[in-house]
Each structure stands twice: as structure tokens, then as C-alpha cells.
Amino acid sequence: MTRHLQAIVLHGKNDLRYEPDYPAPSPAPGEVLLRMTYSSICQTDIELWHRGMFFGSGEPRILGHEAAGVVEQLGEGVTGIEIGTRVAVENVRTCGTCFFCRKGTQQLCENGRNFGFSDNGGLAEFAVWPAALCIKLPENITNEEAPLSEPTSVAVHAVTQSGIQVGDTAAVIGCGVVGLLTLQVLQAAGAKVVAIDPREQSLALAKEFGAIETLNPAEVDVAKLLPQIADELRTGTYGSSLLREGVRGRVDGDADPKSSDDARSLTKSGDQVVRRRPEQKTRPEPNAHGPDVVFDTAGVPGTALNSARWTRRGGKAIIVGFSGQDQTLNLGRTLMGEKTIMGSSATGTGEYQKAVDLIATGAVNVKPLISALVPLDRGIPDGFERMLKPEKDVYRILVGNG
Numbered sequence: 001m002t003r004h005l006q007a008i009v010l011h012g013k014n015d016l017r018y019e020p021d022y023p024a025p026s027p028a029p030g031e032v033l034l035r036m037t038y039s040s041i042c043q044t045d046i047e048l049w050h051r052g053m054f055f056g057s058g059e060p061r062i063l064g065h066e067a068a069g070v071v072e073q074l075g076e077g078v079t080g081i082e083i084g085t086r087v088a089v090e091n092v093r094t095c096g097t098c099f100f101c102r103k104g105t106q107q108l109c110e111n112g113r114n115f116g117f118s119d120n121g122g123l124a125e126f127a128v129w130p131a132a133l134c135i136k137l138p139e140n141i142t143n144e145e146a147p148l149s150e151p152t153s154v155a156v157h158a159v160t161q162s163g164i165q166v167g168d169t170a171a172v173i174g175c176g177v178v179g180l181l182t183l184q185v186l187q188a189a190g191a192k193v194v195a196i197d198p199r200e201q202s203l204a205l206a207k208e209f210g211a212i213e214t215l216n217p218a219e220v221d222v223a224k225l226l227p228q229i230a231d232e233l234r235t236g237t238y239g240s241s242l243l244r245e246g247v248r249g250r251v252d253g254d255a256d257p258k259s260s261d262d263a264r265s266l267t268k269s270g271d272q273v274v275r276r277r278p279e280q281k282t283r284p285e286p287n288a289h290g291p292d293v294v295f296d297t298a299g300v301p302g303t304a305l306n307s308a309r310w311t312r313r314g315g316k317a318i319i320v321g322f323s324g325q326d327q328t329l330n331l332g333r334t335l336m337g338e339k340t341i342m343g344s345s346a347t348g349t350g351e352y353q354k355a356v357d358l359i360a361t362g363a364v365n366v367k368p369l370i371s372a373l374v375p376l377d378r379g380i381p382d383g384f385e386r387m388l389k390p391e392k393d394v395y396r397i398l399v400g401n402g
Contacts (some may be wrong), residue, residue, distance in 0.1 A: 005375045007124035008399070011060045013052035018380055022062070025120065025128045027075030032131045034087070035072045038141040038373070038400035039064035039122035041383050042151065042177070044322075049384060053117070058137060064399070065091045065115050066124025069145030071134070078131045085135035086147040089122060090179070090352040091115035102373040107346045120156025123379060123399055124145075135352055136361045144373065144398060147368040148177075151396075152355035153347035155181040155364075158320045159189055160351065161344045162293045166190030169230045169291040172211075173307055174321055175202035177369050177395050182295055182320065183208050192233045194291065196222055197298075201393065205368060212238070226310055227288035234289075290315060299323045313337040320344045369395040376401055 004117050007022040045063050053061055067089045071081060081087075094101050094109035101109050113316065115129055137146055140363045155178060165171060168191050172179050175197035186193050187210050195206035195214045203214040213229055215222050232238035289312040296307040299321020306327055307317040335343065348357075358364040371394035374382045379399040388396065 005118075005125040006401075007062045007374065008064070008379045009060050010048060010053055010063050012058075014050060015348060016049050016063075016380060016384060018377060020377070024126055025388075027073055027078075027128045028353045029076040029132055030076040030078060030132070031128045032071050032078060032081065032134060033075075033130065034069035034122075034127050034134070034398055036064075036069040036127055037086075037402055038069060038147050038398040039067040039116075040147040040150075040370075040396040040398050041379075041387055042066060042396070043387075045116075046384065046387055048117075048255070061117070062120035062122075062124045062127070063116050064121035064123030064127075065117060066147040066396075067091070067115065067127070068137070068143060068149070069122065069127065072126065075128075075131070077397055081131050081134060081136070085134075086137040086146070088128055088137055088146045088352070088356060089115050089127075090133040090153075091121075091150060092346055093119070093130060093133060104349065107348050123376070125376065125401065135356050137356065139227045141356065141360055145366050148181075148369060148396060149352065149355045149359060149399060150180050151178050152185070152359060152364055152366065153352040154178055154344075156319065156351045156354050156358070157347040158182055158295060158297075158318050158344040159185045160348065161342055162295070162316055162318050164189050164191050164293055168293065169193070169233050169292045170194070171195075171196060171230075171291045171307075171310065172206075173294065173296045173303045174300075175199070175206045176295035178296065178320060178393075179295070179297035180205055180209060180369065181366070182297055183211055184364045185358065186295075190360060191293075194226060194229055196226075208368070209365065215267055217256060223310060227290045227312075230291045230312070231355060233287050233302075258308070289313070292316070293318060294301040295320055297321045301325050301327065301371065305329055308339060308341050309336060311339055313339065316340045316342060318342050318344050351396060370398060371395050372397045373402075374399045 003024050004021040005024045007019050009017050009019050016188045052148050071083050071085045082351050093113040094106040095111035098110040113119050170186050171194045172183050172189045173196045175195050183195055193211050195211040195296055197203055198216055198218045206214050290310045293316045294307040295313040295318045296303045297320045304319050305327050383399050
């Protein structure tokens with residue numbers, strides 16, 4: 001085994017380096033050494049790059065928490081997996097003994113460790129991780145598809161948290177990678193889904209993935225339309241008539257061009273730039289009901305508030321997208337409407353395997369979300385830096401040597 005490897009290492013705020021001679025790891029008891037195939041870059045990786053590592057000790061770390069590889073070496077005591085097995089990396093390592101683990105909510109573990117955050121991740125030639133957290137891949141999942149098992153597991157957890165039932169109506173705010181995967185998992189659960197995003201490219205993908213309707217908040221009054229659409233979906237009378245009748249009134253206003261999941265809120269149409277309004281305060285139609293569940297997968301200012309406003313009375317708002325900014329919510333309306341506002345973080349026990357199964361059966365299609373393949377030595381200029389461009393047209397960039 002070589003003593004050095006190629007890796008993309010975060011040393012601190014705005015200090016991300018490609019290192020061709022990083023010390024190679026060896027598997028501890030219970031661990032395996034993985035030859036990494038690909039890791040995908042997500043918006044969290046970009047945030048870490050620009051803000052510095054907010055997990056672990058602050059020491060330099062190899063990034064890459066959405067990852068897959070091939071078992072290269074077995075640590076002491078490892079059984080049930082063979083050298084040469086292709087795996088996806090379940091990236092949350094829990095203690096199993098804290099208050100939350102004992103309650104069955106391991107995603108809230110007080111002592112949890114994370115592949116690519118607190119521990120070295122997959123943006124390297126090799127990595128080590130517990131064998132028990134390496135999910136075997138079926139033959140019909142490619143090396144390129146495998147890293148997207150991780151964001152799919154985030155979508156599985158969010159949908160599970162929502163308690164959605166067959167035939168329920170749902171809306172997804174933000175059609176980046178996590179939003180588009182959440183849409184597909186919702187469909188697999190039997191829900192009727194409306195997708196909301198300011199990018200026509202993302203809305204086209206949402207339609208391809210089976211969204212019954214797509215709404216662009218730069219062009220329509222979502223707060224007015226969404227409850228009416230949800231009601232017609234419930235009664236089986238919806239046929240896009242609301243949009244055909246010319247309700248697409250232009251919504252003016254500037255917005256802070258933050259990311260929608262990892263898809264930008266800036267949209268280009270020819271030479272025209274359309275900016276979305278992140279928070280629409282129009283009150284819904286008085287006799288219309290909103291969706292049963294609204295998912296905020298955008299994580300930009302205002303979208304969490306809209307998810308709470310737009311769900312029906314007695315409905316749920318599931319907050320998946322992360323925003324570090326304070327937002328003000330009128331709790332009186334939430335109380336009177338008996339609405340539930342719930343966060344959804346990472347993934348729970350068994351949900352990573354469910355994500356792999358959904359991809360394997362074709363219920364979730366991740367292929368259109370793979371925008372580029374980049375070798376490790378080009379991961380920073382062709383991966384991380386490309387993700388920063390306002391005009392970017394990418395979803396997930398995979399970095400690795402295949």
C-alpha cells in the first residue's frame with residue numbers, strides 16, 4: 001500500500017488545497033480501506049470552504065461526504081464484506097450509547113462523527129471507514145450514481161419525517177439536487193407533488209421527474225395559486241387550467257441571489273436575468289387549502305417561512321434546506337392553524353439502504369443530476385470553483401479517478 005495519496009484538503013477558511021502526497025490511512029479494527037471512485041461536491045462543501053470547518057477539532061480535513069468506493073483492504077475483525085466489493089459510504093458514525101441513540105434517533109447523536117467533516121472524507125484516492133457503514137451496491141448502480149445515494153438518503157429521511165400518505169398533496173420549494181430527489185421520493189410514497197423554483201432548467205427536470213405542476217415564483221403568485229392547485233389535486237379536477245387561464249402574473253422585485261439547494265436563484269432567459277423574490281407574503285385564497293406538506297429544500301431567506309405559510313391548516317412544513325439567518329414567523333397563525341413545523345437533518349437508521357434500493361429499482365433517477373466528472377487533480381478549479389459561478393448550470397460535479 002502506498003504511503004501517500006492525492007487528496008483535496010481543507011486547511012481553514014478559504015484555504016482549500018490539492019495535495020499530491022497526503023499521508024495514506026490504514027484501517028483500524030472494524031474498518032475497511034476504500035479505493036475511492038467518486039465523491040460529489042454539494043453546497044455544504046462550498047460553505048465549509050468559505051467559512052472553515054465547523055465540525056471536529058479544526059485540523060485539516062479531506063472533504064467529500066457524498067462518496068463511494070471499492071473495498072481495498074480489511075481491518076482486523078471485519079467479516080461479511082470482501083475485498084473488491086463496491087460500496088456507498090453511509091457518512092454518519094454514531095456512538096450508539098448517548099441519550100438520542102438509545103431513543104432510536106441516531107441522526108441526533110451527541111458524539112456523532114461524519115465522513116468528510118469531522119473525519120477525512122472521500123475526495124482522495126483512499127479513505128478508511130467502518131465496514132458496518134459501507135453499503136454494498138447492486139450491479140445496476142454505477143460508480144457515478146453511487147455518491148448520490150447520500151442526498152437521496154436525506155430526501156428519504158425528510159419524507160419519512162413528514163408522515164406523508166398515499167394520495168396526499170405536497171409542494172417542494174427549491175429544485176436543486178435535494179429538492180429534485182425529495183420530489184421523486186415523494187412520488188414513490190404515492191404523493192401528488194408541485195415543484196417551486198425560479199430556474200426553468202430545474203422546473204423542466206422536476207416535470208421530467210413527474211411533478212404534476214411546476215411554479216416559477218418570478219412569474220406567478222405562488223401563494224395564490226398553490227392552495228387552489230392543491231384543492232383541485234385532492235378532488236381530481238386539476239388540469240393546469242389555472243395557469244392556462246392566464247394567472248401567470250409577473251412578480252417583480254429583487255432578491256438576494258443565494259443558492260436554491262445547490263442551484264442558483266439567478267435564472268437566465270436569453271439575455272434577460274430574472275431574480276426571484278425569496279418571500280411572498282400574498283395571503284392564499286380564503287376558501288382554498290394548501291398542500292398537506294410543504295418541503296423547504298432551498299434554505300434561502302424566506303423559503304422556510306413560505307413553507308409554513310403555504311401548508312394547509314393542520315399540515316406540516318418540513319425544513320430541509322439550511323439557512324443560518326434568523327427569520328421571523330407569526331406563531332399565532334401557526335398555533336391557530338395547528339400547523340407542524342419540523343426540521344429534517346441528515347438521515348436516520350436504515351434510510352441510507354432505502355436510498356440505495358430506490359436508485360436500484362429506478363424509483364429515483366439520479367443520472368440527470370450528474371453534471372460533470374472531474375479528476376482529483378482538477379477538483380478545485382473544475383469542481384469547487386465552477387460551483388461558485390452565478391451562471392452555473394450544474395447540479396452535482398463528481399470528483400475522483402473512477
